[in-house]
Amino acid sequence: MCDYLDFNGGKWDKLTDYGPDSVSFNKIKFYYANIIDYLRIALVIISIFTICYGYPLTSASLIMFSTFLDWIDGPVARYFNQCCIFGSGIDWVADILCQLIVIVWLAKLNVSDLWLIPIFIFTSIEIGLAVFDFGMTTTGKYPTFKNRGKLCNKKLYGKFYYILDLSMPNHVYSNLGDFLWISYPIFTLALCLNQYPSLNGYILNMAMYLFAIPTLLYIWCETAYLFFIIRYWRELSRKADNPFPLKSESVYSVSQLLNSK
DSSP states (O other), rough: OOOOEETTTTTTESSSSOOTTOOOHHHHHHHHHHHHHHHHHHHHHHHHHHHHOOOOOHHHHHHHHHHTTTHHHHHHHTTTTOHHHHHHHHHHHHHHHHHHHHHHHHHHHTTHHHHHHHHHHHHHHHHHHHHHHHHHHHHTOOOOSOOHHHHHTTTTTTTTTHHHHHHHHHGSSHHHHHHHHHHHHHHHHHHHHHTTTTTTTTTHHHHHHHHHHHHHHHHHHHHHHHHHHHHHHOOOOOOOOOSOTTTTTTOOOHHHHHHHO
């Protein structure tokens, strides 16, 4: 038996267990989507070695394959009814590792500051987005985009969030959103490969030119999404005089969930 700490009313309370409806790691570790994410992480780790030992094409292929697998882990989890917070967490770990290895690769290649600095800044935005997005997963509260028209018309923000309506309507990627999402890794990996004299050529240059604008649109989209999440972030109050949520709010505290049964 293990004791668990539960944050409740501004302090940590000790629980004996999460209750009969809880699911342990042993029960979810071999969920199909989780296995896909284990593979994604393994591919990125292998790519670290191939980068260090000078196999750029292999490195780019491994990272790209890991990125493509991110396209199917969610649908697989939903199809087999295997969605879980742990799976969401390792999915984001794989995403962050992909982002970090690309920025380290670019830095190792001494890419011009013209590209390195904005990509580094955007990678930081992606990591921040991962943290906030996972935080919303644990609370089960996601802001939606369907009522954002009035927000777009405000003078302060103008049409900054308009890209979300086009690429992520109702929090689901559209065809445009999918295209922008895949354009970013293609562009950054082409940028990496283009630094090798033996690989520098017409195809890589064309890839960079073709995907440059979609990459900028993706950066705009993800930046707007991060600001939107921060703006509409909601969580239960931790005030000492009101430690319990309203009935209309989603339950965050495990002890409250157990006491409500």
